[in-house]
Amino acid sequence: MTDVPTPTGKPELIKPKPVFRLDLWIWAGIVLVLGAMLVHALFTNPNFRWDVVAQFLFDARVIKGVGWTLLLTLAAMAIGIVLAVTTAVMRMGTNPVLRGVAWAYIWFFRGTPIYTQLVFWGLLPVLYPKLSLGVPFGPEFFVFTTQEVINAAVAAILGLGLNEGAYLSEIVRSGLNSVDKGQWEAATALGMRHGTVLRRIIIPQAMRVIVPPTGNETISMLKTTSLVLAVPFTYELTFVTNAIGNKNFLPVPLLLVAVIHYLVITSVLMVGQTHLERYYGRGFEGQPSGRPQNKRAARQQAIGASGTVNDVTNLEVTP
Amino acid sequence: MTQQPMVDIRGVHKFFGDLHVLAGIDLQVAPGEVCVLMGPSGSGKSTLLRCINEMEQISAGRVYVDGMLMGLREVVKDGRSVLYRLKDSEIAAQRSRIGMVFQRFNLFPHLTAVENVMEAPVQVKKMPKPQAREMAMTQLERVGLSDRADHYPAQLSGGQQQRVAIARALAMTPELMLFDEPTSALDPELVGEVLGVMRELAASGMTMIVVTHEVGFAKEVADHVVFMDGGVVIADGSAAETIENPTHPRAVEFFGKVL
Numbered sequence: 001m002t003d004v005p006t007p008t009g010k011p012e013l014i015k016p017k018p019v020f021r022l023d024l025w026i027w028a029g030i031v032l033v034l035g036a037m038l039v040h041a042l043f044t045n046p047n048f049r050w051d052v053v054a055q056f057l058f059d060a061r062v063i064k065g066v067g068w069t070l071l072l073t074l075a076a077m078a079i080g081i082v083l084a085v086t087t088a089v090m091r092m093g094t095n096p097v098l099r100g101v102a103w104a105y106i107w108f109f110r111g112t113p114i115y116t117q118l119v120f121w122g123l124l125p126v127l128y129p130k131l132s133l134g135v136p137f138g139p140e141f142f143v144f145t146t147q148e149v150i151n152a153a154v155a156a157i158l159g160l161g162l163n164e165g166a167y168l169s170e171i172v173r174s175g176l177n178s179v180d181k182g183q184w185e186a187a188t189a190l191g192m193r194h195g196t197v198l199r200r201i202i203i204p205q206a207m208r209v210i211v212p213p214t215g216n217e218t219i220s221m222l223k224t225t226s227l228v229l230a231v232p233f234t235y236e237l238t239f240v241t242n243a244i245g246n247k248n249f250l251p252v253p254l255l256l257v258a259v260i261h262y263l264v265i266t267s268v269l270m271v272g273q274t275h276l277e278r279y280y281g282r283g284f285e286g287q288p289s290g291r292p293q294n295k296r297a298a299r300q301q302a303i304g305a306s307g308t309v310n311d312v313t314n315l316e317v318t319p
Numbered sequence: 320m321t322q323q324p325m326v327d328i329r330g331v332h333k334f335f336g337d338l339h340v341l342a343g344i345d346l347q348v349a350p351g352e353v354c355v356l357m358g359p360s361g362s363g364k365s366t367l368l369r370c371i372n373e374m375e376q377i378s379a380g381r382v383y384v385d386g387m388l389m390g391l392r393e394v395v396k397d398g399r400s401v402l403y404r405l406k407d408s409e410i411a412a413q414r415s416r417i418g419m420v421f422q423r424f425n426l427f428p429h430l431t432a433v434e435n436v437m438e439a440p441v442q443v444k445k446m447p448k449p450q451a452r453e454m455a456m457t458q459l460e461r462v463g464l465s466d467r468a469d470h471y472p473a474q475l476s477g478g479q480q481q482r483v484a485i486a487r488a489l490a491m492t493p494e495l496m497l498f499d500e501p502t503s504a505l506d507p508e509l510v511g512e513v514l515g516v517m518r519e520l521a522a523s524g525m526t527m528i529v530v531t532h533e534v535g536f537a538k539e540v541a542d543h544v545v546f547m548d549g550g551v552v553i554a555d556g557s558a559a560e561t562i563e564n565p566t567h568p569r570a571v572e573f574f575g576k577v578l
Contacts, residue, residue: 183425186484189372189418190438190439192411305471
């Protein structure tokens with residue numbers, strides 16, 4: 001009998017020295033020099049008038065403009081999401097008339113520039129001074145003065161919301177389509193009806209595909225609100241800062257004021273976006289899984305790990 | 320014997336475009352019987368199974384389950400028969416009486432095992448949730464998984480997932496269970512536990528139609544074994560007749576390779 005080697009305690013762990021990466025240091029040097037040049041160019045150029053920027057950054061009119069921009073963004077997204085879910089479900093439904101309506105809505109609002117649409121919303125009180133509820137070519141029950149119902153703010157929100165709904169509808173639809181067909185089969189085989197299958201089985205799983213691009217759309221909407229001057233709506237950030245800049249003959253520093261505010265809001269939204277993506281990315285390969293802290297997170301991880309939802313990576317659509 | 324068959328398939332044809340998948344199928348399954356469908360892939364076994372619960376619409380013929388015509392209403396007017404397609408809600412009601420188990424399990428991944436089993440009774444039968452949960456726990460116990468009730472499908476092995484899928488189908492108290500290759504996606508060591516549950520289910524008197532390649536299961540459990548090829552039934556008899564003493568050359572060739 002030869003000696004059987006006895007297992008010794010702990011193995012010696014490998015702790016290698018990392019590879020020296022020259023390219024990393026070269027790029028760091030290049031970026032450092034370029035960055036210094038940029039900072040120098042930004043802060044030493046007297047045309048930027050940073051003193052004026054500081055003076056107007058928290059001006060009451062500007063802050064109100066930020067408020068209106070946020071309100072337009074949120075209201076338009078809310079309308080857009082409701083329209084998107086409705087039209088996406090209509091397009092996947094069994095009623096060919098509703099399928100056609102949803103298709104036509106998307107066709108029109110994706111097929112025309114948002115700027116043109118906003119001009120038309122602004123012109124509505126001129127084109128149709130009175131709005132009435134009644135039978136076509138027959139009696140009218142209610143009559144409104146268009147100007148009173150659709151003022152500039154309502155026109156702006158409707159214009160942005162209807163346009164956004166068309167884009168989001170495609171996102172929702174690809175989300176619903178990304179759920180494995182076996183899920184439909186299992187649910188219908190149990191006797192569930194179309195609407196129940198969508199609501200209870202398909203939509204909860206499609207959320208992970210729908211929500212992250214919707215966050216992206218929100219960031220995009222924030223900047224699209226600057227187009228509502230087409231209505232014209234004159235209280236949002238871009239219009240307000242432009243107006244102040246033109247009055248003072250100092251357009252450049254006021255543009256910078258707008259840029260700073262947009263960047264700050266976008267940064268906040270991006271933090272939210274990152275959290276959403278991590279939340280809905282649970283269970284997919286390459287995502288940190290670990291032990292989820294709560295039931296909702298556990299549910300998302302379970303969906304991800306099951307592989308019944310295809311990851312749609314090309315869903316970055318913006319108007 | 321005048322007993323009404325649980326499943327009565329008469330002259331069923333199915334076309335996918337120009338492809339003639341089912342070319343005149345006649346098949347009867349009596350209540351409490353276990354019928355095993357075997358045959359090479361592409362022979363139409365799975366399509367036939369899916370035609371029984373209207374997952375596919377048949378092109379010709381009739382399918383009756385417990386005496387009800389599936390997917391259609393037949394009205395005889397002046398000696399002429401007119402067929403009306405049923406409403407979605409009526410088809411859903413018919414389907415709710417037939418359980419189906421899939422090759423890929425198709426559990427709902429966002430629901431725990433017990434929630435998977437509860438879902439259809441709550442949504443379709445409008446059963447109150449506490450009662451549904453209690454009933455679901457009984458079903459999970461029946462398949463030996465009451466200790467996994469709060470696990471998500473992703474946390475279960477393939478065999479456990481398929482057993483939950485069987486419990487989910489049983490929760491609707493079906494009159495008929497359809498199994499579409501229930502063990503084909505499983506690792507070999509997990510096949511036994513699923514077949515065990517199916518064996519017990521057969522012993523409890525459930526009417527079952529099973530598409531499978533498990534010859535052992537067919538020999539042991541099946542009341543009759545149907546061999547299909549090219550969209551037609553080639554042999555229909557006891558396991559001894561169909562599997563062990565096949566007469567048709569295609570069946571001889573197939574079982575020669577499988578056994």
